[in-house]
Amino acid sequence: MGGRRVRPGLVLATCCTALFVSSMNAVLINVALPMIRAGLGASATQLQWVVDAYTLMIASLLLATGSMADRFGRKRVFMTGLVLFAAASALCALAPTTAWLIAGRGLQAVGGAMLTPVALSIISATYTDAAARARAIGVWGAVSGVSLGLGPIAGGLLTDAFGWEASFWLNVPVCVAAIVATALFVPESRAPRPRRLDPAGQLLMMVFLAGVVGALIEGPEIGWSSPPVLALAGAAAAGLAVFVVVERRSAEPMVDIRFFGSAPFSASMLIAVAVFTVQGAFLFLMSLLLQGPLGYSASATGALLVPMAVVLALSSPFSGRMVGRRGTRPSLVIGGAGVSLAGLMLALLPADARMWYLLAAFMVLGVGLGFVNPPITTTAVAGLPLSQAGAASGMASASRQVGVALGVAVAGSVAGVDDARLVAASRPVFWLAVALGLVVVVLGVVSTTEWARGTRRRLDALFSA
Structure with missing residues (x-):
């Protein structure tokens, strides 16, 4: 210095x-x-x-x-x-x-x-x-x-x-x-003592993610059975299979496959992907809906989304304190229920929806996202030995981004229709949000059972051996 x-x-x-x-x-x-x-x-x-x-x-x-x-x-x-x-x-x-x-x-x-x-x-x-x-x-x-x-x-x-x-x-x-x-x-x-770089694992992870998301994006446009889409899906499957083999044999893998033997850790990864799939799909699709068939300007669209962000920012620290006092289950259950309720409200969205209805749905989603986000990292870190806290936090962040990418891919499958049909075409995406919110509720319960804690203890023993 x-x-x-x-x-x-x-x-x-x-x-x-x-x-x-x-x-x-x-x-x-x-x-x-x-x-x-x-x-x-x-x-x-x-x-x-x-x-x-x-x-x-x-x-x-x-x-x-x-x-x-x-x-x-x-x-x-x-x-x-x-x-x-x-x-x-x-x-x-x-x-x-x-x-x-x-x-x-x-x-x-x-x-x-x-x-x-x-x-x-x-x-x-x-x-x-x-x-x-x-x-x-x-x-x-x-x-x-x-x-x-x-x-x-x-x-x-x-x-x-x-x-x-x-x-x-x-x-x-x-x-x-x-x-x-x-x-x-x-x-x-x-x-x-920096960790070694893992270029092989890095490349294979990119192949897997690009293959999955690429197939989801291109499938609705050119056909699910078209050669390019089948090639992308095949590349994703091969990339994942080889990735698992390579990471198991690596002395310092980018992702230690043994981590997934811990139920709390695995649940946190799935929760991150699920809830950020909802967030990614929502932000992508609502911008098109608000500025298309619902008739708002870009400025008005931004203003309508602000209350959701404010509620999210306010509910996150509250959820964090609840996690500290009562563990992750209450926050995950409340958050998952909020995501499902918001998905239901948007799935039933009328073509001439009033502003108050939109704001109510957006704020409910803000509560859901705000309650789920803090326990994702907490569950990931708690699901691994303390020495792996950095890896757990990094993988939770990566899982969030994967969820956003999947959400955009799913939402885009209906975005190609004209404005007159976009509201109706969007409903399956929001019903998916309902289902993913319920998945978060179930995982929030399962990941905090005695069985789940037992898988975490077995992983501790494996790393300390």
Whole structure:
């Protein structure tokens, strides 16, 4: 550090700036989708890839970037991520075609994968006192909630005033400011014993995820029995099979397959995928519904989504306190029930739905998502030996992104119809949300039984042997 005094507050502010821009970007793009479709002549399938090129790449790289930062230096990887994110955002804003935009979104995700997990590592390394670290992480969580709340309204205002490109241009000056602050204030740090990189596992995971999501996106467009879709499905199956073999034989695997012997851990992964499938499908589909048959502008769409984000931000800490007092079961049951109820309200959505009905459904969904999110990580971490807490948290984050990608793929299967039929075509997606909410309720109960705790104890014995 060249003798320079570390200022933890400035380090935290810098890291939170990166979190703010990357988190808000995920929400901004959904509000801008109808404008992108109109401006670039994008099909429903291409709109899905605009979103999923980002989420897929993020999900694939989240685990690897943490290991890279531990090995090569957290500040170095963090700055690289900021540069990539800014450059890719500019490329997206300048995109003359949808294919260009999709490629830019994939590159943007490479940078984004170097931001959130690495920034959290920087904060943990900077705040060595446990109480101070807890307060810093609390600020970090609050910034995430604020970014999700501001994202819809900011995206709507920018899109209406300046076009969809403005959502990407916004990232550039914020990233430049964060790059300067990182160079000036963030100290370099590395892990004393970094994990080995697992390029084979990384590649196979990307093949599996891209195959699954690609088949779901392309199937409705070109036919489920078409050669490209069958090839994507086959690649996904082969990628998963080889991944399991490779990871079992690796000394330091990206994903230790033994983790899934713990019922609480496995349940947390399934819950994350289920609930974020609902969230991904909701954000993608509701933007098209609100700005299509329901007749709202982009700004009004953003404003309608803000109450959901506010309720989510308020219910999450309440759920966290409930988890601390009563365990994860009550929060998961309440959250899953909320997701199901919101899905039911949207499945019964009338074509001339009033604003109050939409707001009520969105806020119920906010309660559901807010209650489920905290116990996902808690269940994942509690489901593994303490020494594997970092891996559990990383895999929970990756599972969330996988869920969003699947949700967009499912929602996009009905997005190609005209506005007159879109409300009716959307109903099966919302009935799926009802079912996934009930799955969360069941898993919330099963993962907290004595049988589930027994599988966790057996895993403890396996790792301590």
